[in-house]
Amino acid sequence: MSSRDKVLATLRANRPDPAAHPLPPVAVFGDMDKGRERFENALQLLGGQILLRQEGDTLATAIARRFPDAHVICSAVPDFEGSIRIEDVESPQQAAATDVLVVRAPFGIAETGSIFLSEAQLNSLNSAAHLTQHIVVILSEHNVTANMHTAYLERPEFHTANYGVLMTGPSATADIQGVLIRGAQGVRSLSIWWE
Amino acid sequence: MSKVKPVNHAKAAEAFLEDAPHLTFHDERLWDMRQKRDQQMHLLPEWQDLRTRASEIKEHTLANLPEYLEQFEANAKKNGIHVHWAADAAEHNRIVGEILEKHNAKSLIKSKSMVTEECDMRAYLEPRGVTVTETDLGERIQQLDDQMPSHIVVPAVHKLVPDVAKIFAKNYHTDPDEKSPQALAESQRMAARPVILSADAGMTGGNFLVAETGTFVVCTNEGNADLSSTVPNLHIATLGIERIVPRMADLGVFVRLLSRSALGSPITQYTTHFRGPQKGGEMHIVLVDNGRSARLGMEEFWTSLKCIRCGACMNTCPVYRRSGGLSYGAVYSGPIGAIIDPTFNERKYSTLPFASTMNGSCTNVCPVKINIHEQLYKWRRVLAEHHELPFVKREIMHMAGRLMGQPTLYRTAINGTEVALSTLPRFVLYNWLNPWGKHRELPHPVKQTFHSWYKENRLKKGKAQ
Numbered sequence: 001m002s003s004r005d006k007v008l009a010t011l012r013a014n015r016p017d018p019a020a021h022p023l024p025p026v027a028v029f030g031d032m033d034k035g036r037e038r039f040e041n042a043l044q045l046l047g048g049q050i051l052l053r054q055e056g057d058t059l060a061t062a063i064a065r066r067f068p069d070a071h072v073i074c075s076a077v078p079d080f081e082g083s084i085r086i087e088d089v090e091s092p093q094q095a096a097a098t099d100v101l102v103v104r105a106p107f108g109i110a111e112t113g114s115i116f117l118s119e120a121q122l123n124s125l126n127s128a129a130h131l132t133q134h135i136v137v138i139l140s141e142h143n144v145t146a147n148m149h150t151a152y153l154e155r156p157e158f159h160t161a162n163y164g165v166l167m168t169g170p171s172a173t174a175d176i177q178g179v180l181i182r183g184a185q186g187v188r189s190l191s192i193w194w195e
Numbered sequence: 196m197s198k199v200k201p202v203n204h205a206k207a208a209e210a211f212l213e214d215a216p217h218l219t220f221h222d223e224r225l226w227d228m229r230q231k232r233d234q235q236m237h238l239l240p241e242w243q244d245l246r247t248r249a250s251e252i253k254e255h256t257l258a259n260l261p262e263y264l265e266q267f268e269a270n271a272k273k274n275g276i277h278v279h280w281a282a283d284a285a286e287h288n289r290i291v292g293e294i295l296e297k298h299n300a301k302s303l304i305k306s307k308s309m310v311t312e313e314c315d316m317r318a319y320l321e322p323r324g325v326t327v328t329e330t331d332l333g334e335r336i337q338q339l340d341d342q343m344p345s346h347i348v349v350p351a352v353h354k355l356v357p358d359v360a361k362i363f364a365k366n367y368h369t370d371p372d373e374k375s376p377q378a379l380a381e382s383q384r385m386a387a388r389p390v391i392l393s394a395d396a397g398m399t400g401g402n403f404l405v406a407e408t409g410t411f412v413v414c415t416n417e418g419n420a421d422l423s424s425t426v427p428n429l430h431i432a433t434l435g436i437e438r439i440v441p442r443m444a445d446l447g448v449f450v451r452l453l454s455r456s457a458l459g460s461p462i463t464q465y466t467t468h469f470r471g472p473q474k475g476g477e478m479h480i481v482l483v484d485n486g487r488s489a490r491l492g493m494e495e496f497w498t499s500l501k502c503i504r505c506g507a508c509m510n511t512c513p514v515y516r517r518s519g520g521l522s523y524g525a526v527y528s529g530p531i532g533a534i535i536d537p538t539f540n541e542r543k544y545s546t547l548p549f550a551s552t553m554n555g556s557c558t559n560v561c562p563v564k565i566n567i568h569e570q571l572y573k574w575r576r577v578l579a580e581h582h583e584l585p586f587v588k589r590e591i592m593h594m595a596g597r598l599m600g601q602p603t604l605y606r607t608a609i610n611g612t613e614v615a616l617s618t619l620p621r622f623v624l625y626n627w628l629n630p631w632g633k634h635r636e637l638p639h640p641v642k643q644t645f646h647s648w649y650k651e652n653r654l655k656k657g658k659a660q
Contacts, residue, residue, distance in 0.1 A: 029244055114462060
């Protein structure tokens with residue numbers, strides 16, 4: 001008998017009565033506000049930022065002002081130049097030299113300020129989102145869903161993407177004496193550019 | 196196995212209590228996490244509904260575990276994931292070892308996984324020529340210090356900045372007197388990056404399995420799990436079989452509860468859904484039993500399998516906060532550890548269910564409504580029945596039982612105690628037979644017991660009327 005069959009047989013013999021534990025309906029609780037303000041407040045609570053748009057700004061000028069020392073600006077969107085296109089980045093080792101990665105998220109979640117990325121946004125180089133020092137995420141307010149329940153119910157990406165990450169602010173740690181540090185091992189900063 | 200010595204939790208805790216700076220920080224840091232959890236709870240009017248629903252989903256899933264695991268396996272395979280089953284720790288380690296060997300992988304980077312701790316995987320792989328590098332900061336600190344994680348969410352929470360500075364100085368050649376946590380975290384980032392970029396394989400744990408889609412979900416904060424899983428082309432994930440939920444939409448309930456209960460943040464910085472290998476990559480998942488299927492058959496303890504490993508019960512527990520995770524001598528510490536460790540080894544962990552004041556706070560904060568303090572009590576009964584109580588505890592309970600069963604004897608003893616407490620010298624009252632008296636003063640003797648007062652005032656008057 002394989003371990004698989006052994007484990008399943010033991011589970012069948014030992015489990016509590018399934019009839020006593022019916023499957024509850026899918027939960028949809030909580031605040032249904034999907035407004036920009038709720039998203040921004042939640043994002044900032046987790047250390048994310050809004051890339052500010054000054055008069056006459058384009059994404060390029062806003063990025064230049066926010067990251068004046070950036071050399072390698074990698075673009076994963078068709079409507080922004082950058083210094084290199086993600087299609088030309090061939091390996092994680094090459095992606096590790098990126099200062100700023102610009103991507104477009106298919107959706108965000110107002111409750112938590114999270115944005116979603118998958119291989120579809122990263123030209124299948126998933127590590128690029130984590131090896132870059134900073135990430136700028138283009139997001140449309142029409143693509144913000146209210147909360148975690150509505151996100152899982154409404155968004156098809158959870159059923160289609162092989163790799164799907166909800167990123168909420170930059171990487172962080174509080175593992176040394178409880179001190180919160182933003183910019184742990186992944187991105188040092190995450191900024192939202194509203195379109 | 197019957198010869199194994201029980202963990203001396205009380206003695207280990209005593210050592211922890213001696214060190215005031217560490218003790219104070221540990222106690223306050225964990226209590227702060229508990230308070231942040233409370234703040235998040237108060238922001239959500241639906242909090243109790245979420246807990247109830249989470250508990251119902253988990254109980255339903257556990258009652259239908261074989262079917263959901265089969266569904267998960269079928270869907271994961273369809274998406275190109277290799278699915279393995281490990282009956283115990285040894286098989287888990289062998290499976291991982293074989294996958295690595297097949298790929299000639301000598302360098303493994305991994306994110307935090309309690310299951311790999313449970314299986315003591317590093318100790319198995321390293322003699323076989325695999326260098327295992329923990330990439331989570333806290334877990335890395337523990338690895339370099341050759342200690343088990345002391346907390347399931349914050350593994351190095353019992354350490355202070357100077358401790359980390361010393362460990363990093365030895366291994367990363369940084370300043371042994373470094374005082375800045377930021378600088379220390381940065382040195383971890385700089386040390387980890389080249390190891391990550393040159394690793395042959397990556398490994399993660401996981402928080403949830405989704406039967407409906409064959410997805411597994413990893414919730415982390417540092418970004419190291421996403422680096423470990425996306426940089427190398429080989430990704431191995433290891434999860435306990437109880438981690439499953441039926442539907443993708445059920446994740447909403449659990450993701451909303453997990454980080455709020457753990458750290459008091461609305462969500463972890465990264466919530467990653469793996470449904471299949473990345474382009475050019477290979478993905479394996481090991482489903483680990485290691486005692487879980489047997490636990491499912493324990494009528495009074497099976498609901499401990501609902502646990503989502505948030506650590507809220509640890510943060511709130513006064514005993515855990517003042518004794519430290521390492522004093523439990525087990526991979527899982529705190530209240531949840533005390534009710535699941537005895538299922539791994541009843542004798543070795545026989546002392547742990549006694550490491551509780553029975554205040555019930557663990558049960559109150561548990562996001563999936565495990566009746567932890569009731570299970571602690573039930574374990575005490577089981578251990579007493581199985582003769583796993585230590586000598587002093589057993590004899591005292593035995594004497595107390597006799598005493599309380601006979602009113603005349605009890606009253607004589609109580610009167611005697613009053614005399615004893617007020618007249619006996621300290622060394623008679625405070626010694627190894629009275630562990631309660633360590634760090635505590637015995638109560639002041641009362642002038643009169645309730646019984647003798649009642650006899651004098653009410654009983655006599657009653658008769659007179």
